[in-house]
Amino acid sequence: MIIVPIKENEPLDRALKKFKKKFEKTGVVKQLRSRQAFEKPSVTRRNVVKKAVYRNIILAKLGA
Numbered sequence: 893m894i895i896v897p898i899k900e901n902e903p904l905d906r907a908l909k910k911f912k913k914k915f916e917k918t919g920v921v922k923q924l925r926s927r928q929a930f931e932k933p934s935v936t937r938r939n940v941v942k943k944a945v946y947r948n949i950i951l952a953k954l955g956a
Contacts, residue, residue: 894918 894914898907915921 894911896907896911896914898910
């Protein structure tokens with residue numbers, strides 16, 4: 893359960909923003925989306941490698 897402490901006279905929109913940030917950090921939505929469809933372990937590994945290669949290309953461009 894997410895608990896968001898709010899101060900007196902704090903606007904509701906600020907408290908809602910705090911709640912959304914905490915909720916996003918928990919990763920619940922990300923986990924739900926990943927569990928909607930089964931992904932083979934080989935596909936998961938392939939995606940991890942593709943992301944790493946992409947990240948290295950971007951870093952190489954920024955460094956050069």
